[in-house]
Amino acid sequence: MELRRGGVGSQAVGRRMDGDSRDGGGGGGCKDGGSEDYENLPTSASLSTHMTAGAMAGILEHSVMYPVDSVKTRMQSLNPDPKAQYTSVYGALKKIIRTEGFWRPLRGLNVMVMGAGPAHALYFACYENMKRTLNAVFHHQGNSHLANGIAGSMATLLHDAVMNPAEVVKQRMQMYNSPHRSALSCVWTVWRTEGLGAFYRSYTTQLTMNIPFQSIHFITYEFLQEQVNPHRGYNPQSHIISGGLAGALAAAATTPLDVCKTLLNTQENMALNLANISGRLSGMANAFRMVYQLNGLPGYFKGMQARVIYQMPSTAISWSVYEFFKYFLTKHKLENRTPY
Numbered sequence: 001m002e003l004r005r006g007g008v009g010s011q012a013v014g015r016r017m018d019g020d021s022r023d024g025g026g027g028g029g030c031k032d033g034g035s036e037d038y039e040n041l042p043t044s045a046s047l048s049t050h051m052t053a054g055a056m057a058g059i060l061e062h063s064v065m066y067p068v069d070s071v072k073t074r075m076q077s078l079n080p081d082p083k084a085q086y087t088s089v090y091g092a093l094k095k096i097i098r099t100e101g102f103w104r105p106l107r108g109l110n111v112m113v114m115g116a117g118p119a120h121a122l123y124f125a126c127y128e129n130m131k132r133t134l135n136a137v138f139h140h141q142g143n144s145h146l147a148n149g150i151a152g153s154m155a156t157l158l159h160d161a162v163m164n165p166a167e168v169v170k171q172r173m174q175m176y177n178s179p180h181r182s183a184l185s186c187v188w189t190v191w192r193t194e195g196l197g198a199f200y201r202s203y204t205t206q207l208t209m210n211i212p213f214q215s216i217h218f219i220t221y222e223f224l225q226e227q228v229n230p231h232r233g234y235n236p237q238s239h240i241i242s243g244g245l246a247g248a249l250a251a252a253a254t255t256p257l258d259v260c261k262t263l264l265n266t267q268e269n270m271a272l273n274l275a276n277i278s279g280r281l282s283g284m285a286n287a288f289r290m291v292y293q294l295n296g297l298p299g300y301f302k303g304m305q306a307r308v309i310y311q312m313p314s315t316a317i318s319w320s321v322y323e324f325f326k327y328f329l330t331k332h333k334l335e336n337r338t339p340y
Helices: 033-039 047-075 089-100 109-138 145-174 183-194 196-200 203-228 236-253 255-266 269-274 284-295 297-301 304-336
Strands: none
Touching: 047 089, 047 109, 047 145, 047 304, 089 304, 109 145, 109 183, 145 183, 145 196, 145 203, 145 255, 183 196, 203 236, 203 255, 203 284, 203 304, 236 255, 236 304, 255 284, 255 297, 255 304, 269 284, 284 297
């Protein structure tokens, strides 16, 4: 598809879809046609475009990386069964497939897809709109890292409200010797035995983890984009590199919070018994104390390797898919627009 320079496209030369008003033309050297087309698109994509692109990014990200996510959940176990002790991501996947079946690492994928679509639709739509609004307030030209961080934090509130119940069900199905064979049976069992609150028991911990995670993630991504893709054209390589590095850094920095979140979500029976806790564990402070009680400081970094290995390609996939669909859908709408 070729976007001609006349008409609507030519009125937006040098403007970017993310709302930054900097001119993309000065001293930038030669750019390919795809980059030029991208900058010729309107300053901001529509809400439906952000939501559709976000939903596609979330579904593909979680689907592709789900087996590694299953390994991460098990490696964060505070008191794992001797048959479920792993030293590497590859070794864990190999052992799970050999001893529990080929499809075992994918158990719970359906509920994750159902949650990831709407969660990421809200997440990216909120981020893009908040970023554009706050950049206008804080930094009239270019990107404000403060605006990007706040926008990412606000988007996280919506994302986690949708995603938290799916996370609870997914992680309980991922655990070794999980009694849950289907997402529906897991939902029903948790609802009947623990009540509706169980699906949001880790919500405050999730927010405590994801707000700093997403702040680091978005600030790093936007910063790296300024370095490797200063004209902010549609450049898949730059989106993959920036997304992957941003995800890896944010994942490593927030691993202790993720360990606590996993404990609250799974309510790991062997660990609770070892810590002489009866009933259910709740609250981030209690989770932090229990992790230290059972494993000391190293306990806060259990599964960090798996978390970084999961998040690095995960965020790379998410950003590259999101930017592609944002570019494609906006360009498609312009081409179908009836000329006056």
